[in-house]
Amino acid sequence: MVDLASGPGYNPAQQAVIALLGRPEVSPTFPAGLAAELRDEMEEALGPVTHHLTSADPLWVSKHALTTIHGCEAHHVQSARERFEWSVPAARGTVAHKAIELSVHWQGEAAPMDLVDEALARLVDDDRQGIQRFLAGLGPGDRAELRGLAVDLVSSFQECFPALRSAWIPVTESRVRVELCGGAIVLSGKTDLSLGRASGLAAGKVIIDLKSGRPSLTHREDLRFYALLETVKLGVPPRQLASYYLESGRAQPEEVTVALLRSAVRRTIDGVTTMVELGRGDRPPGLQPGPTCRWCSLRTTCVEGLAELARQKEVDDDGW
Numbered sequence: 001m002v003d004l005a006s007g008p009g010y011n012p013a014q015q016a017v018i019a020l021l022g023r024p025e026v027s028p029t030f031p032a033g034l035a036a037e038l039r040d041e042m043e044e045a046l047g048p049v050t051h052h053l054t055s056a057d058p059l060w061v062s063k064h065a066l067t068t069i070h071g072c073e074a075h076h077v078q079s080a081r082e083r084f085e086w087s088v089p090a091a092r093g094t095v096a097h098k099a100i101e102l103s104v105h106w107q108g109e110a111a112p113m114d115l116v117d118e119a120l121a122r123l124v125d126d127d128r129q130g131i132q133r134f135l136a137g138l139g140p141g142d143r144a145e146l147r148g149l150a151v152d153l154v155s156s157f158q159e160c161f162p163a164l165r166s167a168w169i170p171v172t173e174s175r176v177r178v179e180l181c182g183g184a185i186v187l188s189g190k191t192d193l194s195l196g197r198a199s200g201l202a203a204g205k206v207i208i209d210l211k212s213g214r215p216s217l218t219h220r221e222d223l224r225f226y227a228l229l230e231t232v233k234l235g236v237p238p239r240q241l242a243s244y245y246l247e248s249g250r251a252q253p254e255e256v257t258v259a260l261l262r263s264a265v266r267r268t269i270d271g272v273t274t275m276v277e278l279g280r281g282d283r284p285p286g287l288q289p290g291p292t293c294r295w296c297s298l299r300t301t302c303v304e305g306l307a308e309l310a311r312q313k314e315v316d317d318d319g320w
Contacts, residue, residue: 013160013249020253021195021242027202028239034258035235038228038265043180045269049276055183059275062188063222066271068292069278070221073285075296077278082297086134088146093212094131095119095146096153096246097192100210101172103154104164104193112154116147153212153246160249168195176229185272189226196239203239203256205230211245216291219243220254221267227256228264237261 010018053059068076098119103110120143124135138146164170171194178187193208207226211219223241231237242253254260278285289308299305 010162011159014162017160017244017251018162020251021206021208021240023196023204023239027199027204028255029201030203030231030237030258032201032235034237034261035232038261039178039180039232041262041265042269046185046272047181049273050181050184052280053181053184053276055179058179058184058186059272059279060186060188061268061272061275063225065275066225066268067218067221069271069274070267071218071290071292072288072296073274073278074287074298074302075292077285078296078298084130086131088142088149091131091134091146092149092153095123095150096157096212097210098123099150099154100157100193103158104170104172112151112158113147115154116150119150120147156246156249157210161244164195169197170195176226176233178229178232187225187229187268189229191226194238198234198236201236203237205238206240206242207238208242208244208251211243212247215243215245215252219252221264223254224260224264225268228261228268231261 050059065076068079095116096119099112099115102118102122103115106115120135123131126132135143172192174191174194176189176191179185180187191207192210195206195208196204198204207223207230209219209223209226220241220243223243227238227241237256240253240255242251244251277283287302287304289304293299293302293305293308294312296302296305299309
């Protein structure tokens with residue numbers, strides 16, 4: 001390993017992260033024209049279906065939009081119409097993410113409680129965040145509960161993730177956007193944490209998504225989408241992707257390959273095409289029962305969703 005070398009002061013959990021994410025002696029290299037090929041493939045496929053869109057009113061595509069469109073289309077359409085409702089469980093990840101972002105750049109040591117308090121104060125004052133009004137209206141009990149949940153996640157991060165050195169080039173909350181078809185389509189993302197950087201055509205960056213919930217297959221797809229954006233923007237792919245689960249203190253890594261990037265291209269093309277079809281009313285949205293049925297607002301009227309919820313309850317009751 002180079003740079004992320006284990007050493008005194010690292011506990012076993014931190015050393016495990018280093019072993020998974022540390023830079024190898026020889027970094028992988030990629031073809032010089034790869035980024036252009038990926039962009040051309042997307043624009044060639046999406047140009048005909050998005051001819052009615054313009055840069056003044058583009059279609060914005062995020063990892064969340066791609067996840068929902070590849071799940072239940074009816075849920076995707078319905079959730080786009082609704083305003084997201086915050087709750088204490090839903091807000092804990094946002095507050096913890098902000099506190100961890102602060103911890104990366106904090107001068108000296110900071111206790112998890114201090115980081116969470118500073119994160120809460122900054123989120124309340126930031127009118128660009130949709131969570132502002134929710135936090136400002138919290139009562140003492142709910143605020144204390146939220147604070148405790150966020151402190152728990154931040155404590156887990158500090159205990160299980162190695163302290164970040166400046167030589168690792170840590171970057172938090174980095175926004176990436178790729179405009180396609182003259183700006184008619186905008187692919188956008190925001191990475192939680194990245195380490196390292198490319199050197200020439202040698203990949204060196206690790207993109208890490210911090211997760212406050214359970215592992216999901218969609219988390220890998222989210223990171224592959226980020227890898228695609230990074231490749232088109234920079235011209236060199238990241239070296240590795242990792243979902244880091246704060247509750248378990250475990251990372252699930254994946255090496256970036258050309259095949260992975262081409263898979264992300266196909267998924268993006270399929271997702272955007274479906275978004276356009278549903279947006280124009282070319283066909284009704286399809287139904288795909290699954291985990292999202294638990295919180296979908298259509299669950300009380302959707303026959304397929306009700307059947308799926310009954311099946312999930314039966315599985316839960318059986319202890320599987």
